[in-house]
Amino acid sequence: MTSDASSLFRTVDEMLLDAGETDAAELRAALLALGSLASLPVPEPGPELASLLSGQTHQLARHRLLRKHRPTVVGLAVIAGMGLGVTGVAATGTAPGVQASSSIQRLLQDWTPAWTIIGAPSASGSRDDLPEPQPPAEPGSPDASLPASPVGVGQDAAVPEHAGQNRNSGPAGHGNAASPGNSTADDGGASGNAAGVSNGGAASTDAATGESQIPAKAGNLVAGTLAEVATAGETLTSAIVSPILTEKTGTGDAGPGSIWLKKFNH
Amino acid sequence: MTDALTDDVLRARARDPELFSIVYRTYASQVLGYLTARGVEDPEAAMQEVFLAVLPRLHTVTGGIAGLRTFVFSVAHARMVDDHRRQRRTPLELPFEPELDGREETSAEDEVLQRISPQEVVDLLNVLPDEQREVLTLRLVGGLTVENAADVMGKSAGAVKQLQRRALIRLREQSAVKEYVAP
Numbered sequence: 001m002t003s004d005a006s007s008l009f010r011t012v013d014e015m016l017l018d019a020g021e022t023d024a025a026e027l028r029a030a031l032l033a034l035g036s037l038a039s040l041p042v043p044e045p046g047p048e049l050a051s052l053l054s055g056q057t058h059q060l061a062r063h064r065l066l067r068k069h070r071p072t073v074v075g076l077a078v079i080a081g082m083g084l085g086v087t088g089v090a091a092t093g094t095a096p097g098v099q100a101s102s103s104i105q106r107l108l109q110d111w112t113p114a115w116t117i118i119g120a121p122s123a124s125g126s127r128d129d130l131p132e133p134q135p136p137a138e139p140g141s142p143d144a145s146l147p148a149s150p151v152g153v154g155q156d157a158a159v160p161e162h163a164g165q166n167r168n169s170g171p172a173g174h175g176n177a178a179s180p181g182n183s184t185a186d187d188g189g190a191s192g193n194a195a196g197v198s199n200g201g202a203a204s205t206d207a208a209t210g211e212s213q214i215p216a217k218a219g220n221l222v223a224g225t226l227a228e229v230a231t232a233g234e235t236l237t238s239a240i241v242s243p244i245l246t247e248k249t250g251t252g253d254a255g256p257g258s259i260w261l262k263k264f265n266h
Numbered sequence: 267m268t269d270a271l272t273d274d275v276l277r278a279r280a281r282d283p284e285l286f287s288i289v290y291r292t293y294a295s296q297v298l299g300y301l302t303a304r305g306v307e308d309p310e311a312a313m314q315e316v317f318l319a320v321l322p323r324l325h326t327v328t329g330g331i332a333g334l335r336t337f338v339f340s341v342a343h344a345r346m347v348d349d350h351r352r353q354r355r356t357p358l359e360l361p362f363e364p365e366l367d368g369r370e371e372t373s374a375e376d377e378v379l380q381r382i383s384p385q386e387v388v389d390l391l392n393v394l395p396d397e398q399r400e401v402l403t404l405r406l407v408g409g410l411t412v413e414n415a416a417d418v419m420g421k422s423a424g425a426v427k428q429l430q431r432r433a434l435i436r437l438r439e440q441s442a443v444k445e446y447v448a449p
Contacts, residue, residue, distance in 0.1 A: 004409070011405060018427070019434040027438045033387045035406040037299030040384075042313075045290070049314045052321055053287050 008035040273330035280325030289324065289334070290317055297342050299407040303388055304399070306349045316342045336414040339404060343418050393440050398433035401426055 012031045016022055045053055279285040297316050301309040319341050327337050391399050397419070404415040416426045 007409065008406065011409070015405070015430060015434060019431045021434050021438055024438050027434065030387060030390055030437060031402070031406060031434075033384065034303065034391065034402060037303050037384055037387065038296040038407045038409065040295050040298050040302065042294040042298060043310050045317075046311070046314050049290075049318055052318065053283065053290060 004038065008032065008038070011035070273328075273333075276324065276327060276330065276334060285324065286321045289321065289338075293317075293335070293338050296408055297338060300339065300342055300403055301346060301349075302384075303391060303403045303407055304346045304350075305353075305388070305392070306346055307353060312345050312349060313342075316345050319345075332411070332414060335408070335410060336417050339408045339410060339414075340418045342408075343400070343404075390437065390440060394433055394436055398429050398436065401429045402433050402437075405430065 009032070012028060012035065015031065016024070016028060021027055044050070276285070294313065294317070298309055298313045301312045301316075306312045316338070320338055323337075324334075327334050329336070391402065394402070400419060401415060404410045404418055405412070408415075408418075410418065412423050412426050412430070416423045419426065421429075
């Protein structure tokens with residue numbers, strides 16, 4: 001701050017000289033004191049500003065990681081999403097809790113996922129600076145893209161069959177999907193990332209008011225569902241990057257989704 | 267930190283979140299000081315709003331660091347004007363913490379500066395007409411040149427210089443009075 005101080009002195013002296021007031025000590029003192037207001041302690045950024053300052057860094061790190069493991073992401077996001085789709089999802093903080101999961105399951109029973117990739121290409125407006133069509137962790141982004149284009153980018157032919165299979169499996173313990181989802185998130189090799197995704201999903205939802213309002217604004221549970229599935233899929237995906245996942249997905253006892261997932265991994 | 271920012275860096279890293287932090291850290295206290303000196307109702311909140319507006323638009327800034335500073339204070343100025351319009355209906359209040367911190371000065375200057383508290387300074391400023399107050403604040407708290415201050419205020423450099431001179435004369439009269447009444 002010394003350079004700021006000396007530039008303040010220079011400015012004050014220049015101003016005094018210009019006004020022909022070189023002799024006024026009190027005036028000089030007053031001007032310097034005014035200048036010292038530039039050195040007030042700055043408070044911590046509030047939530048909106050904090051998320052602008054740090055949330056983007058977080059976002060950027062997540063995206064770099066996902067980009068690195070893209071092939072895996074593409075293939076397994078589907079699997080993870082399918083598995084979780086049936087059994088319900090609770091990996092993010094978007095849904096209020098058990099009740100939401102039940103409704104989600106009821107919805108999912110009649111719903112055939114036509115998409116093959118979660119978090120399809122077009123990012124929402126808030127993330128337009130990211131060139132890669134990555135599945136963003138924010139519930140808001142997949143939220144915006146999925147309802148609009150549920151068909152997504154077809155890459156995995158295996159998906160539709162499993163879609164049917166999962167659909168019929170019905171509402172097995174949705175709570176179980178929650179545990180694999182959460183435990184994988186905790187233990188995933190990309191733990192910083194995965195944890196960040198599931199916890200950060202909640203955190204960033206809370207922190208970024210704009211984004212947390214998007215599911216509400218979408219106004220329907222399906223959007224929330226898709227967001228959760230996408231985010232949960234991403235959670236599992238990030239964890240899948242590390243080999244630890246395999247044993248974890250089987251942890252949740254029951255869930256035909258879990259069994260199916262296990263089959264797929266073998 | 268300001269030295270590290272050049273026009274090219276600014277343009278290249280316009281959406282880099284680290285740049286956001288650098289810009290914030292560089293200008294936050296000055297913007298806060300400016301808004302405080304200008305009697306904004308909640309200077310800290312207003313300061314944050316300024317950056318919420320400034321940071322996403324960094325990529326539009328031209329003119330290097332000087333241009334950035336001008337831009338930052340143009341937004342702060344607009345925020346201040348907005349605040350004053352609102353305040354006209356409610357009593358003016360200066361929620362000001364009379365604590366100065368973070369300055370490295372020589373001891374002689376310290377003495378001089380300690381004789382006047384920030385609250386006194388703001389009170390002193392209030393004897394000035396709005397535009398004179400604005401010029402002094404932009405120049406001394408915002409660190410703007412005459413030309414940049416003129417940009418922010420939408421005036422010519424000559425007009426700003428006039429306002430500056432008059433402000434100093436007016437202040438001096440106040441200071442002189444203060445000298446006589448000081449205990």
